[in-house]
Amino acid sequence: MNVARLSNGYIVTAKEYSPTKHGTQLFCIDRACQSPVIFVSGGKNTAHFKTTGKLKSKHTAQCGFLRPLTFHESIAKMTEYQKQLKEAKGKTTIRLNMSKIDPEYKPKKTPQKIESVKDVTRLLTSFEPDELAGIQVKVSDYKIPLTQMVLSSDEAHKSLWDGKLNNQIPYFVYGKISKVARREKVYYINLEQADNSLFTLIVFDKHFKYFTYTDEQLVNQDIIVYGFIRKNKVMAARSASEIVIKSNDYLDFITNTNEVLP
Template sequence: MYLARLTNRNIISTAEYDFTSDIFCIDPNCSAKVIFVEKSMDRAAHFKTTGKGESIHSEECGFFKELDFKEKLSLVSAYQEENIAQNVREHSIRLNLNKLDPDYVPREAPNGSSNLKEATEIDKDTIKEPSSTPQSISSLKTIKKLFNSVEPDLLASIILNVKGQKVPLSQIIREPHQAHELLWSDKDLPIQYFIFGHVTKIINRDKVKFINLNTEGIERPFTLVIFDKYLKYFELNDADLLHKDILACGFLKKNNYGDKEGTELIIKSSKFVEVF
């Protein structure tokens, strides 16, 4: 882990540790003592338990076992809320999915050149050390890889720069029922959201494709929609999706299904869907 908690409950990073204070696991459900480990050739400075005595994670701790995407997403949301409240150091990362969009036409820089640094795709190693090079996320595969390889406290430090807006990672990746509540309470932002859900049904029409996601027991449909114009860019087969967990990205849209308030996520190509 790359964050730890002091006796007074304040959160510190490895760069802020003074080598004298007692330090503990960042998870609020865990009181395990941790130690500081210096930077080495193959790993950044970090905190860890010793596995002995009072330095063992509790079973309720987010660091006790390996977590799947959904479990880690829930944990990151809880951690990030406290990080923001305590002004914990953030990792600002550009989110730019333009190259996935079949409608996107790159703009030429004046005189064929640009003074902006080219952003590098973030990974599990580059996020652990401060960098002078801008870092970016330009695909859903990158987000999947980060959640599979990066500790939850570090994920909770990520703030995404989305067209000039700063959005915490945990606020842009939502489960269907969360996105529905956000949209219908008019608290959504004018940005593309990432939705993690389980495909329960697929309906194919002549000019549109509907992909239904599980909504955690609430009687409100959540549907990915691919319209006729973009069907040629959607290369995933029904068998690739049905009964699978997916991460999808698109703009949220309200829709009334009879007497039910439904939510749609508009998808332009299969590049906006990552299957687990």
């Protein structure tokens, strides 16, 4: 863990922690856990906090630090922790450069961090939720928290129609594919929505050759997709949102392999 709560409720990062200033009573930041933790000054690893495994110093079953989290658990915990960490220091910035996944893009060489949708899934399933909660993504001139960039299709749709999304930046949207319809000039891939809204991924015919998934590979799958979220203004009867995608690389499949622990 990169952060811990002090007995007065303040959250301290391992980087800024000083026993004389902050005392030695430290606790797990997960509200469902709050077990005592200790500071480890590092050596080879960077400084961090951890449980000792003795007496009460053990993460509880609901705690986000007990074990590696699945994609969905990770999203839930990082969102929970981000609310608490707003004031905490030591944020990490990651630059987003997704131009490589565009099959029509001519690549230039620049060192980047997030370069594919898989990078995001990997990030969400391999970092601890407190670290994720502190990640800011730099997208062109904007810096936004990772938690605000990765949205469920329900949240994405609602935020778009409530005017809460930044239309200058792309988002990562996750959901479950309910239906695929293939027309002569366009493919429509619908995501399951909780309300009567529509959320559709669109592939135009000039990109058909880059989008080779079959209906069987897509329908009923949990996926995360990258792109600019737009209102569909043609659909008059229902409110509809859409993302235009150009290739297989605009989406990744979410597996929940870490789940089902007793």
